[in-house]
Amino acid sequence: MRAVDIIQKKKEGGELTADEIKFFIEGFTAGEIPEYQMSALAMAICFVGMTDREVADLTDAMMRSGDVLDLSAFGDKSVDKHSTGGVGDKTSLVIAPIVATLGGVVAKMSGRGLGHTGGTVDKLESIAGFKTALSGDEFMAQAKKVGVVITGQSGTLAPADKKLYALRDVTSTIDSIPLIASSIMSKKLAAGSHSIVLDVKVGSGAFMKYMESAKALAEEMVKIGKSCGRRVRALITNMDVPLGRAVGNSLEVIEAAGVLKGEVGGDLKEVCVALASNMVSMVNLIPYEEAMARVLDAIDSGRAFDKMKEWVAAQGGDASYLDDFDLFPKAKVVYELKSDGAGYISKIDAEKIGVASSLLGAGRTKAGDPIDYSAGIEILAKTGDRVARGETIARFHTSSEALVAAAAEKYLSALSYSESAPEPEKLIYCTVE
Numbered sequence: 001m002r003a004v005d006i007i008q009k010k011k012e013g014g015e016l017t018a019d020e021i022k023f024f025i026e027g028f029t030a031g032e033i034p035e036y037q038m039s040a041l042a043m044a045i046c047f048v049g050m051t052d053r054e055v056a057d058l059t060d061a062m063m064r065s066g067d068v069l070d071l072s073a074f075g076d077k078s079v080d081k082h083s084t085g086g087v088g089d090k091t092s093l094v095i096a097p098i099v100a101t102l103g104g105v106v107a108k109m110s111g112r113g114l115g116h117t118g119g120t121v122d123k124l125e126s127i128a129g130f131k132t133a134l135s136g137d138e139f140m141a142q143a144k145k146v147g148v149v150i151t152g153q154s155g156t157l158a159p160a161d162k163k164l165y166a167l168r169d170v171t172s173t174i175d176s177i178p179l180i181a182s183s184i185m186s187k188k189l190a191a192g193s194h195s196i197v198l199d200v201k202v203g204s205g206a207f208m209k210y211m212e213s214a215k216a217l218a219e220e221m222v223k224i225g226k227s228c229g230r231r232v233r234a235l236i237t238n239m240d241v242p243l244g245r246a247v248g249n250s251l252e253v254i255e256a257a258g259v260l261k262g263e264v265g266g267d268l269k270e271v272c273v274a275l276a277s278n279m280v281s282m283v284n285l286i287p288y289e290e291a292m293a294r295v296l297d298a299i300d301s302g303r304a305f306d307k308m309k310e311w312v313a314a315q316g317g318d319a320s321y322l323d324d325f326d327l328f329p330k331a332k333v334v335y336e337l338k339s340d341g342a343g344y345i346s347k348i349d350a351e352k353i354g355v356a357s358s359l360l361g362a363g364r365t366k367a368g369d370p371i372d373y374s375a376g377i378e379i380l381a382k383t384g385d386r387v388a389r390g391e392t393i394a395r396f397h398t399s400s401e402a403l404v405a406a407a408a409e410k411y412l413s414a415l416s417y418s419e420s421a422p423e424p425e426k427l428i429y430c431t432v433e
């Protein structure tokens with residue numbers, strides 16, 4: 001078999017066999033097939049697409065390129081959740097402890113933020129002492145004892161995807177549904193959970209800007225998961241506006257803990273409850289409504305908050321931060337951003353808000369950059385709110401006044417105003433299963 005013939009076949013619209021896909025992915029992972037040939041195949045896939053069978057074979061080949069976690073010790077109770085990425089998306093921090101109090105085992109690997117989106121691992125590291133690198137034995141022991149463990153992505157999990165993702169990033173081959181679906185699902189399947197809930201974000205702050213492509217991606221991922229014997233459900237949720245009111249690492253942990261303490265409601269709580277209820281219904285094989293009643297009770301009773309503290313402490317974090325938010329290091333500069341328009345906020349470009357937060361120090365421009373955990377944004381006015389010119393609409397947290405101007409310009413450019421109140425936006429569009 002020759003890589004060049006496989007590229008040619010795909011370029012001409014052909015359907016690759018499982019053996020051809022395996023040959024390519026194995027060769028690429030081993031460094032025998034060079035990056036320029038992998039890039040050429042990825043570009044051909046972008047233009048020509050793939051059949052469902054090809055996507056399943058590509059996912060399988062990437063999943064098998066490294067370790068596959070064995071969570072069989074938890075039977076059908078292991079459950080994972082994956083978000084396609086957004087701004088202010090701290091749902092994992094809220095959901096994992098809820099689900100662990102209701103029979104699920106959330107043994108999960110999460111990513112760091114890059115570009116305009118945040119990452120769960122960075123958020124957790126804003127809690128003093130929290131360890132995001134655990135050995136395999138520590139990971140399993142904590143899953144058994146506490147029911148929740150979240151670490152950084154192990155380098156040995158789906159290494160083919162890691163290599164391919166980095167290549168796609170610089171060859172303009174990201175926005176292909178077969179490539180995104182196989183990338184996400186290869187990691188989720190290798191991570192071993194029996195049930196998987198996918199949060200497919202759609203809108204200005206998401207990867208998928210339009211409903212049609214979000215639905216197609218959700219359908220593809222659900223098909224792949226099911227063909228591998230997993231229970232899978234995807235929710236398509238709104239990312240036209242940041243989720244909740246906090247963007248930035250420690251600010252997001254505080255907001256997430258606030259949901260479990262009963263202090264924060266709104267869109268964040270609604271999306272968390274929907275995702276957690278789906279996970280609980282899949283783990284316990286109970287109707288969604290019953291699962292939702294249990295989820296709300298876990299929050300109202302304080303059990304989910306207690307579980308969050310138990311989880312943080314088990315991973316070496318100082319859980320007293322969650323009781324007393326003043327313990328989180330504070331930003332040196334807190335700047336009040338004033339509105340430059342008047343009327344109802346009719347639209348927020350969520351991606352720009354993510355970029356503004358990153359400019360304040362909350363994100364990285366390239367992998368490995370240092371991060372300012374206390375930096376970020378408190379959003380005081382969201383879509384549908386009426387504001388006067390000069391009113392404070394956001395609070396910036398940063399280490400230096402010099403970072404404020406560029407972030408303010410970006411933030412203000414994200415907002416549109418109208419004279420009449422905009423139609424309220426839906427938060428959860430549909431479920432794909």
Ligand code: URA
Nearest residue numbers: 084179180181183184
């Ligand atoms: N997230 C992933 O893990 N892979 C993609 O291709 C896109 C988003």
